[in-house]
Amino acid sequence: MATITTTTGMGITTTTEGTPMLDASLMQLMWLASPALPIGGFSYSEVLEAAVDSGNANTEGLAATWLQDQLHLSLALSDLPVIAQAIAAWRTRDHEAIARLNAWVLQTRESHELRAQAEQMGRSLLEWLRNHTTATPEDIALLAAMDPSYPLAFSLAASSTGAPVRACLLAYAFGWAENMTQAAIKSVPLGQSAGQRILSALTAHIPAAVEHALALPPGQEQAFSPMLAILSAQHEVQYSRLFRS
Numbered sequence: 001m002a003t004i005t006t007t008t009g010m011g012i013t014t015t016t017e018g019t020p021m022l023d024a025s026l027m028q029l030m031w032l033a034s035p036a037l038p039i040g041g042f043s044y045s046e047v048l049e050a051a052v053d054s055g056n057a058n059t060e061g062l063a064a065t066w067l068q069d070q071l072h073l074s075l076a077l078s079d080l081p082v083i084a085q086a087i088a089a090w091r092t093r094d095h096e097a098i099a100r101l102n103a104w105v106l107q108t109r110e111s112h113e114l115r116a117q118a119e120q121m122g123r124s125l126l127e128w129l130r131n132h133t134t135a136t137p138e139d140i141a142l143l144a145a146m147d148p149s150y151p152l153a154f155s156l157a158a159s160s161t162g163a164p165v166r167a168c169l170l171a172y173a174f175g176w177a178e179n180m181t182q183a184a185i186k187s188v189p190l191g192q193s194a195g196q197r198i199l200s201a202l203t204a205h206i207p208a209a210v211e212h213a214l215a216l217p218p219g220q221e222q223a224f225s226p227m228l229a230i231l232s233a234q235h236e237v238q239y240s241r242l243f244r245s
Contacts, residue, residue, distance in 0.1 A: 028134065028161040029168060032154065033175035035182065039124040039150075041175070044117050045183040045243040046070070047228050050235035052187045056227075063184045064198045067177070071202065071209050074225045075176060078108065079151045080169050080213030081221040086155035087165050095142060098152065104221070105149040110229035113236050117244070121150035125157060134160030169210045177202045186242055 035042060048066065051057035057066040082101050089097035109115035126148050129135045135156050143156055158168035177199060185195040235241065 025161040025163040029163055029171040032157055033171040035178050039121050041179045043244045047232045048183045049187045049243050050231040060194045063188055064201050067180050067202050068205050076209035076212045078221055078223045081216045082151050083155045084165050086152055087159040090159035102146045102149050102152040105151050108223035111232035114232055118149045122148035122153040125153040173206045
C-alpha cells in the first residue's frame with residue numbers, strides 16, 4: 001500500500017501520488033469500506049460457499065488461494081477498472097460514460113445471483129447516499145434511473161469524497177476482502193485467527209491488483225471467470241446455504 005504522511009494539525013494527508021487528501025476524505029473512504037455499511041454485503045459469499053462445498057476452498061489454505069485468485073482474475077479486471085473510470089466520469093460530468101459502465105457491469109455478471117447482488121447492493125448504497133451529505137440529488141437521480149449496480153453506486157459515493165482514485169480503489173478492495181474473509185470464517189468454517197491470516201495475506205495482494213486495474217486502458221476491462229460462473233449457478237440451487245443466492 002502507498003506510504004502516507006500526515007501534516008500534523010492541518011487535517012491533510014499526502015499520498016505517494018502527490019495528491020493531498022483531507023482527513024475527512026480518508027474517513028469517508030473508511031466508512032464506505034466498513035462491513036457495517038448497511039448495504040447487505042455480509043449476506044453474500046460471492047461463490048465462496050459453493051467453492052467450499054465443492055472442495056475447492058474447504059481449508060484455510062485453499063480459501064486463501066481462492067480469494068487471492070478471485071481478486072486478481074476477477075476484481076482487478078472488472079470492478080476495479082470500472083470504478084476508476086466511473087469516478088473520473090462522475091467528476092467530469094460524463095453521463096454517457098456512466099451509463100455505459102453501469103450497463104457493462106450488469107451485462108457481464110455471469111449468473112443470476114451475481115447480477116442480483118450487484119443490483120441489490122447498488123440500490124442499497126444509493127439509498128444510503130440519499131441520507132448522506134456527499135452526492136448531489138441530481139447525480140443520485142441520474143444513477144437511480146439506470147438500475148444502479150454496486151460498482152457504479154460506489155464510484156459515485158467515492159467520487160464525492162474528493163479522494164484520489166487509487167485510494168478509492170484500495171478502499172473498495174479492502175471492503176470486499178473483509179466481507180469475503182467473514183464469509184470464509186462462516187462457510188469453511190474457520191476461527192477468527194485463521195480469518196485474520198487470510199485477510200492479512202489477501203490485503204498484501206490488494207495494491208498490485210489496484211495498480212493493474214489502474215493500468216488497464218478504457219475498454220480493456222473484462223469479466224471472464226468460468227469456474228466462478230459455474231459454481232455461482234450451482235450455488236443458486238445448493239441444498240444447504242448460509243448466504244444469499
